[in-house]
Amino acid sequence: MTYELWYWNGIPGRGEFVRLALEAAKTPYRDCTREPGAGQERLLEDMNRVREYPPFAPPYLVVDRMVISQTANILLFLGEKHSLAPADTAGRLWVNQIQLTIADMVVEAHDVHHPIASSLHYEEQKAESLRRAQVFRETRIPKFLHYFERVLIPHEGWLTAGTHWSYADLSLFQLVDGLLHAFPKRMAAVISDYPCLSGLHKRVGALPELQDYFASPRRLPFGDGMFRYYPELDGE
Template sequence: MSYQLYYWTGLQGRGEFVRLCLEDAGAEYTDVARIEGDEVMTPFLDGEHEGALPFAPPFLKSGRLIIAQVANILHYLGPRHGLVPESEARRLHAHQLELTITDLVAEVHDTHHPVASELYYEDQKAEAKKRSKDFRENRIPKFLDYFEKAVERGGGKFPLREHSYVDLSLFQIMAGLEYAFPRAMAKQKVPLLRDLKQRVEDRPKVAAYLASERRIPFNTSGIFRHYPELDD
């Protein structure tokens, strides 16, 4: 099966959670906008195609299927590539964890765009500083403590007792937060998550991807942005 992934060029963003899954699975895929430009997504977003209407990128084309929303895409890919356990209960657990990751990603975004996505960061710096203070002091510990407990309850290595797409997403969360909020992250006592991050990073296909040009570096166009004043 060959997939077509549609996401904005020049940034990791939410599309990176899907890329990590495809790369770890060794799946054949095309990152379409990187080849044809962002405008290639317009017909899909305008509904000028068959299949489901995506609200926004990322979305995945698999045969005639159009699948949008990160958690939904991973819920589809996981069983097809051995990246989720077989039981219904554990697949639902994986989906639950991924939806919680989605909530965290939205809060990360709002640290630098707390007023409006359409405004530049520079137009909302005062509000961003207030939002980031609460995020650093309250929300990062709350989310990471939850995921730390999930790994502990899973046996100390994986939240689902075996490798899954959730591990890949938690790797991206840890890497992104360490880039955006290094001072705040240095204070977090989450040894199981740090160990999980390293083990994912060392997986051969993930390691090859991270060392390749396909992995766009973190930057101030994506979700995880490092503004020193927000990590004060």
């Protein structure tokens, strides 16, 4: 079975959390809007097809006749289907809990540069972004990172306390990667306070299952997505 992944072309965004899981699991998939001749128009056309359970927005995964949307929901499915999460109910819910918390922080990171509306350009809300960035750097980054550090400490490396990573470990890597890109000064100043989180980021980055992906053009660089670097929004 080859999955169809639908997401905006040209940015990693929320779709990257799904790509990491698919790539690490060596699961065949089509990145549909990145295929030759495809593009955003094809995504909009597919998203607006008449379906019993239509997606609200990308990313979404098409599996036979089933359409699964929302990043955490997609990963919940892949976790059970491809052993990317614990087999027991408590373990699956735990990993999903972490994924939802990651999603919360991703939204807050995005809203730093778009605090008023996604439909407005950054320059149209720059004053509000500067205020939002200070709060995010000083309050929200340490609050979230402290939590992730706290849950990693008793689990000896991976979030599930086992010898194998879960999809939430991959997503936590992507979150830290995005923060390092968007807030390099702030992260350089605080990352040493979170050795377990920093260690997880390095371990996922070195996973043999992901090296081909990281070295390929399938791995999109950060740019105009959820994590954006504006020097004026960063600081120690």
